[in-house]
Amino acid sequence: MASPGSDFQSGLPKARRFITTHDDNGKAVYSETLPETVPFWPVGPRDEPAAFGLVYATTSTPIPLMRDEDLSTFQHIDEQRTRGGLVHRGGSAIRYVDYPPKASSPMHRTVSCDYAVVLFGQVSCRLDSGETRTLNAGDVLVQRGTMHQWVNLSDTWSRMLYVLLDSTPVESGGVVLEEDLGGMQGVPGSH
Structure with missing residues (x-):
């Protein structure tokens, strides 16, 4: 088992990121601040961990691009x-998430609006109401603060790409719905 922070291998292709910036003459160039290969680490049960890979993150909107402030902020986030x-x-x-064959996440909710894209495999999204949808490579699900569970329907590893945007909490039936990670192992609460 790979140790936390190490480059966990699911068998899927390595994921790469390319980040642009400007040189001293104002010309667009590729940043060398971060490695191009996205490191993955194991999350979940020891016998069947998923793999997370953080591509990039920001802490405000609008994003402070001046003097590469966002890159500096992300370097700190990436270290942690x-x-x-x-x-x-x-x-x-x-973020990338690689799911083992036939594995599932706990039923959970984030206080965010998420764009979830299947890159490899076939994945089902189950809602706490019992409704499900099957997503194939290229399909997108917009997750809006609801309780949900991801299930890898494939006999091989599946990979998803998620863009999570902070949101206001959802209120339903007069109750404010907060983050509920469903007991995810190795995933701290958002802050």
């Missing part, structure tokens, strides 16, 4: 990636 929550208050996060 195994200890950070799913949602960055006031900001955003883009």
